Amino acid sequence: MDRKKVTLPEIQRKKEMGEPITMLTAYDVSIARAVDQAGIDMILVGDSYGMVVLGYDTTVPVTMDQMITAAQAVARGAKNPLLVGDLPFLTYQVDPLEAVRNAGRFIKEAGMDAVKLEGGREIAPTVRAITNAGIAVMGHVGLTPQSVSKLGGWRTQGTTAEAARKLLDDALALQAAGAFSVVLEKVPDRLAGLVTQRLQVPTIGIGAGPMCDGQVLVTNDLLGLFDRFVPKFAKQYAKLYPLIVDALSEYKLEVDAHAFPTVEHSFAIKDEEWDAFLRTLDETDETHAHIQFDATADAARVY
Ligand code: KIV
Numbered sequence: 001m002d003r004k005k006v007t008l009p010e011i012q013r014k015k016e017m018g019e020p021i022t023m024l025t026a027y028d029v030s031i032a033r034a035v036d037q038a039g040i041d042m043i044l045v046g047d048s049y050g051m052v053v054l055g056y057d058t059t060v061p062v063t064m065d066q067m068i069t070a071a072q073a074v075a076r077g078a079k080n081p082l083l084v085g086d087l088p089f090l091t092y093q094v095d096p097l098e099a100v101r102n103a104g105r106f107i108k109e110a111g112m113d114a115v116k117l118e119g120g121r122e123i124a125p126t127v128r129a130i131t132n133a134g135i136a137v138m139g140h141v142g143l144t145p146q147s148v149s150k151l152g153g154w155r156t157q158g159t160t161a162e163a164a165r166k167l168l169d170d171a172l173a174l175q176a177a178g179a180f181s182v183v184l185e186k187v188p189d190r191l192a193g194l195v196t197q198r199l200q201v202p203t204i205g206i207g208a209g210p211m212c213d214g215q216v217l218v219t220n221d222l223l224g225l226f227d228r229f230v231p232k233f234a235k236q237y238a239k240l241y242p243l244i245v246d247a248l249s250e251y252k253l254e255v256d257a258h259a260f261p262t263v264e265h266s267f268a269i270k271d272e273e274w275d276a277f278l279r280t281l282d283e284t285d286e287t288h289a290h291i292q293f294d295a296t297a298d299a300a301r302v303y
Contacts, residue, residue, distance in 0.1 A: 006041050006082040008114070008136055008180050014041070014213070015202040021181075021214025023084075023204055024222070027053050027070040031219055032077030042082040042204075044116065044216060045071040047089070047146070052220040059145045062088040064102055071110035084138055085112035089146040092117050096129035103130045103137070114180065118144035120170025124177040131178035139174035141167055142208065143186035154231075156207075158187040171195050171203070183216065184208040186233065207233030 014021050023042040026032040027049045035043055049070050050062035064087075071085045085106030092099035099117070106112040114136035117123060127137045142157040151157070158167040168191075171182050181202040184192045189209025196203045196212050205212030220226065221234035227241050254260035269277075 003039065003080045005080055008082070011041065011082060011181065011202060015200075021202055021204060023214055023216035024219045025049075025216070026074045026078065026219060029073045029077035032074040035219065036078040036080050040081055041214070042084055042216075043074060043078050044084045045074050045086060045110075045112070046116075046218065047086045048218050049086075050088075052218060052225070058148055060089045060148075064088060064091050064105065068105055068110050071106060071112055075111035082114065083112045084114045084116050085110060087115055087117045092126055092130075093119075093123070096126045099126045100129050100133045100135075103135045104133065107135055114138055116140055116183065118146050120166070121173040124173045127174055127177035127179055136180050137178065138204070139171070139179040139182040140185065141170045141174070141182060141187075142184050145185075154186070156186050156188065158191045164188075164191050167191065168195055168198065171199055175199055175201050181214075184212060207231065 011021060013019075021042070022040045023044055024035050024040050025044045025046040025048055026035050027045060032043060045067065047059040047062045047067065049067065050056040050059045053070075054062070054066070056062070067085060067088055071083070075083060087099070087102055087106075091102040103115040106115050115130065116138040117126070117130075118140040120139075120141050123139075127139065130137050143151065143154060145154075148154060158164045167184075167187060171184070174182050179201060181204055182195075182199065183204045183206065184195060185205075186207040187195075189211060192203065192205055192208035193211030202213035204214040204216050206216045217234055221230055222237050224230075224236040224239035224241055225244075230236060251260065
């Protein structure tokens with residue numbers, strides 16, 4: 001079925017109609033194509049890229065150039081979902097002008113439709129500056145991984161009355177500054193439900209329970225691409241890691257046993273071309289004449 005490109009008004013319409021919004025991360029062309037084919041509404045080229053692909057312990061070291069390369073690959077693969085580029089640490093916190101420039105790179109160089117940044121009231125003037133430049137912004141409150149050391153670890157946010165109130169005010173401030181939606185990460189489900197009720201723009205939850213307008217997961221977690229820790233909120237819809245190890249081990253076994261590649265994976269040269277080629281060689285060297293496919297072993301062997 002022909003699908004249409006997802007737009008901001010479509011995301012807002014879903015909120016108003018109470019239709020769930022789906023979002024997943026992608027960092028490369030093949031996952032981007034698969035996410036698109038699955039009919040997901042939005043793709044986040046998240047700075048989680050730094051952890052799940054580049055192997056950093058946090059998202060903090062990720063650079064703008066790394067994000068642009070990943071975003072370009074995703075844009076080549078995904079045609080229908082709304083594409084959101086995640087501004088990495090220190091590309092928007094220092095100066096709103098620098099933030100506008102970096103947000104603009106996602107749009108101009110990588111074909112993103114919007115950008116995401118982390119933070120509440122303190123970042124609202126920056127959200128305003130970016131939206132004033134004509135760039136759509138998604139906010140992100142609750143557990144904001146770029147501030148993980150300030151937050152004292154990967155803990156649930158908004159768990160006291162005071163923190164819950166601050167989180168609501170932060171989300172409202174982002175909306176007032178022009179954010180088209182707000183990610184709520186690792187906050188109590190009731191609080192996420194209340195914020196969702198109070199906001200006119202959609203909330204997208206990750207570890208925020210079922211009452212958000214939409215859900216986002218890190219695709220690598222959903223696919224079970226790791227043999228390491230999986231966050232409580234990340235449901236594994238597949239366990240690909242052991243399947244990958246099995247496939248790689250089988251490849252090694254077959255190569256070791258000369259069982260791969262077979263004729264099926266090899267390329268031929270016509271006999272007359274081969275003979276002509278051999279005549280260009282030293283014809284007294286017998287070894288050349290015996291290079292041919294070993295049909296009995298059904299494997300490309302030189303003997
Ligand atoms: O970087 C990311 O993947 C994110 C999601 C967890 C929302 O910010």
